[in-house]
Amino acid sequence: RDFCLSRGLGDVYKRQVVRKLVEEKLVDVVITTCGTLDHDLARVWRKYYHGDFLMDDADLHRKGINRLGNILIPNESYGVVLEQKIQPILEEIFRDGKRTLSSRQLAYEFGLRVNDKGSILYWAAKNDIPIYVPGITDGAFGSQLWLFKQQHTDFSIDVLRDEQELSEIVFTSKKAGALMIGGGISKH
Numbered sequence: 001r002d003f004c005l006s007r008g009l010g011d012v013y014k015r016q017v018v019r020k021l022v023e024e025k026l027v028d029v030v031i032t033t034c035g036t037l038d039h040d041l042a043r044v045w046r047k048y049y050h051g052d053f054l055m056d057d058a059d060l061h062r063k064g065i066n067r068l069g070n071i072l073i074p075n076e077s078y079g080v081v082l083e084q085k086i087q088p089i090l091e092e093i094f095r096d097g098k099r100t101l102s103s104r105q106l107a108y109e110f111g112l113r114v115n116d117k118g119s120i121l122y123w124a125a126k127n128d129i130p131i132y133v134p135g136i137t138d139g140a141f142g143s144q145l146w147l148f149k150q151q152h153t154d155f156s157i158d159v160l161r162d163e164q165e166l167s168e169i170v171f172t173s174k175k176a177g178a179l180m181i182g183g184g185i186s187k188h
Helices: 014-023 034-045 057-062 079-095 103-113 120-126 140-151 159-172
Strands: 004-007 065-068 071-074 177-180
Touching: 014 034, 014 120, 034 079, 034 103, 034 120, 034 140, 057 065, 079 103, 079 140, 103 120, 103 159
Parallel strands: 004 177
Antiparallel strands: 065 071
């Protein structure tokens, strides 16, 4: 095991599996979607609930609940809480003098500030396992980055730094393996 890639982790069920892999140091690298950050952080601060794939979406909407497969996400457990919690963390990172970060560095900084043993980001930071998010702006977390940039024009994300680091990992590894979770197959 020199490194292992994990991709497409937006599904909240996969959070527990990936968290355990990272906690137990069974992977060296995680490559994932912005949705992983969105849902990992949202679940640090609010609860999600188990539902059913056949629930009536219109009825759930009237009750202020969103459905992701068979996971139920109350409105207060996602968008609003992410904005309320992510902005102050970004401000703290910025005040620490970190103006340009890669997605890996940003995931690490959030992991340092999340005190929840159920979090992928928490364990990745604790165990120094890099998390790369090539589509860092493609989700609620990315929307928060954009909002933060509106007031902090010298803040930026260096995605090419991520690509260089990943390239070095791949080309210097003696062995490589990949665990692909999700694989782009629709689960909804």
